[in-house]
Amino acid sequence: MTKLFAMMAILAAAATTAGAALRSQAVEYKQGDTVLEGYVAWDDSVQGKRPGVLVVHDWMGAGPFGNGKCDQLAKLGYVAFAADIYGKGVRPANAQEAGLEAGKYKKDRALLRARATAALQALRANPLVDPKRVAAIGFCFGGTTVVELARSGADLAGIVSFHGGLDSPVPADGKNIKARVLALHGADDPFVPAADLAAFEDEMRKSGVDWQLVKYGGAVHSFTNPAAGSDNSKGAAYNERADRRSWAAMQAFFAEIFR
Amino acid sequence: MTKLFAMMAILAAAATTAGAALRSQAVEYKQGDTVLEGYVAWDDSVQGKRPGVLVVHDWMGAGPFGNGKCDQLAKLGYVAFAADIYGKGVRPANAQEAGLEAGKYKKDRALLRARATAALQALRANPLVDPKRVAAIGFCFGGTTVVELARSGADLAGIVSFHGGLDSPVPADGKNIKARVLALHGADDPFVPAADLAAFEDEMRKSGVDWQLVKYGGAVHSFTNPAAGSDNSKGAAYNERADRRSWAAMQAFFAEIFR
Numbered sequence: 001m002t003k004l005f006a007m008m009a010i011l012a013a014a015a016t017t018a019g020a021a022l023r024s025q026a027v028e029y030k031q032g033d034t035v036l037e038g039y040v041a042w043d044d045s046v047q048g049k050r051p052g053v054l055v056v057h058d059w060m061g062a063g064p065f066g067n068g069k070c071d072q073l074a075k076l077g078y079v080a081f082a083a084d085i086y087g088k089g090v091r092p093a094n095a096q097e098a099g100l101e102a103g104k105y106k107k108d109r110a111l112l113r114a115r116a117t118a119a120l121q122a123l124r125a126n127p128l129v130d131p132k133r134v135a136a137i138g139f140c141f142g143g144t145t146v147v148e149l150a151r152s153g154a155d156l157a158g159i160v161s162f163h164g165g166l167d168s169p170v171p172a173d174g175k176n177i178k179a180r181v182l183a184l185h186g187a188d189d190p191f192v193p194a195a196d197l198a199a200f201e202d203e204m205r206k207s208g209v210d211w212q213l214v215k216y217g218g219a220v221h222s223f224t225n226p227a228a229g230s231d232n233s234k235g236a237a238y239n240e241r242a243d244r245r246s247w248a249a250m251q252a253f254f255a256e257i258f259r
Numbered sequence: 260m261t262k263l264f265a266m267m268a269i270l271a272a273a274a275t276t277a278g279a280a281l282r283s284q285a286v287e288y289k290q291g292d293t294v295l296e297g298y299v300a301w302d303d304s305v306q307g308k309r310p311g312v313l314v315v316h317d318w319m320g321a322g323p324f325g326n327g328k329c330d331q332l333a334k335l336g337y338v339a340f341a342a343d344i345y346g347k348g349v350r351p352a353n354a355q356e357a358g359l360e361a362g363k364y365k366k367d368r369a370l371l372r373a374r375a376t377a378a379l380q381a382l383r384a385n386p387l388v389d390p391k392r393v394a395a396i397g398f399c400f401g402g403t404t405v406v407e408l409a410r411s412g413a414d415l416a417g418i419v420s421f422h423g424g425l426d427s428p429v430p431a432d433g434k435n436i437k438a439r440v441l442a443l444h445g446a447d448d449p450f451v452p453a454a455d456l457a458a459f460e461d462e463m464r465k466s467g468v469d470w471q472l473v474k475y476g477g478a479v480h481s482f483t484n485p486a487a488g489s490d491n492s493k494g495a496a497y498n499e500r501a502d503r504r505s506w507a508a509m510q511a512f513f514a515e516i517f518r
Binding site: 187208209211212214215217245 | 440446447460463464467468469470471472473474475476477500504507508511515
């Protein structure tokens with residue numbers, strides 16, 4: 001066995017021992033008078049304060065997908081908090097309802113920022129979280145949300161968008177971004193127009209942001225979500241390869257920003 | 260200390276012990292009647308066959324930069340072979356000479372492929388190399404070279420281009436590509452026109468290649484090369500952040516393709 005693979009084996013063994021004491025619970029919090037219901041996960045066997053990761057759901061709202069991501073992050077040693085942007089009990093039943101709900105926030109970026117900020121505060125309030133090491137990730141609508149949160153000037157070490165919409169009604173807000181930015185994108189995503197992608201790059205460039213964009217060949221929208229099926233022609237589909245690679249890219253990014 | 264950081268410490272310790280028995284030597288080989296002088300590096304303390312990595316130089320030709328990359332790769336457990344595309348003793352003294360020399364091969368892709376293939380054969384002939392696990396990486400002109408090598412249908416597990424020119428005179432040759440492709444690109448590189456980048460993406464897409472493209476914000480051409488200085492306005496400059504991130508992206512890619 002070469003050293004290379006011995007190193008991999010050591011890392012794999014260490015990863016396997018983690019997560020033995022996964023804990024999670026629902027968390028109510030508020031934005032203004034609106035009650036929101038998030039979810040927090042952590043590993044009870046980890047000692048002391050640790051980095052915190054905010055997880056923002058896709059257009060279907062809070063639920064198993066985002067909570068599952070929190071569990072995965074907890075197993076990696078983080079405190080992970082699943083935001084609820086829509087409000088307690090507001091859970092779209094289908095794509096049409098999801099589109100209407102997500103649309104409200106895409107049109108009202110101030111409200112979207114307020115909801116995301118409330119979730120960030122709830123995460124920061126967790127005594128296990130090292131407040132200097134906090135990041136936010138999001139999927140589809142959640143990707144849009146975490147970029148918007150960064151544009152509000154939020155004090156974040158980094159953000160990661162997975163197949164998020166990257167458009168901005170106010171590109172000049174890019175100058176408020178303090179977070180390092182990692183955008184993980186399906187190269188064949190028909191729901192993010194090329195013009196939006198170009199505008200996003202331009203916004204990052206002009207704002208002097210520390211940014212990276214990864215394009216995954218053969219991947220369309222929703223590539224991290226097994227529930228999206230496997231038919232690329234629908235414009236949204238799961239892609240195991242891009243899912244695995246993007247998750248690894250996020251982990252490498254965290255290793256850097258939480259150093 | 261959290262598990263997360265314990266894992267990192269284990270990995271760092273394993274990495275530190277590697278490279279204790281770094282070996283290297285010059286290697287003469289031929290393409291047709293032309294004598295070429297490569298360089299091979301490996302870790303003598305590693306047992307058995309291991310993956311092989313071909314390293315292709317930038318427009319300045321074979322020399323310390325590519326050889327140094329081979330040494331780094333040897334410390335990671337690979338056999339690394341620095342190609343010599345120009346021929347033994349052909350070492351441009353300045354940018355003008357480099358441009359003329361590189362230009363010959365960019366205009367004659369058949370010759371470029373033949374030279375790259377000869378280097379690949381020399382790497383494969385090394386008894387320490389597992390012939391089923393071979394990749395090629397290249398920098399600037401070398402990035403162009405490894406993509407061209409893949410377009411020739413070479414039997415490679417993967418290729419990595421660092422700030423390479425990605426244009427192709429025959430985009431249909433993309434269908435010959437068997438390698439997985441990782442293109443690591445400076446988002447502000449003025450020497451790779453947006454049209455070339457778009458054409459490359461289109462070639463990969465139409466050819467059904469397993470491809471990924473990473474854009475590093477704030478990075479221009481030659482971002483891995485400290486000799487390029489630090490003035491982005493010149494269009495080529497070293498970028499420590501992009502250098503480090505791209506090298507890590509390559510390692511993650513290798514971990515996947517050499518599994």
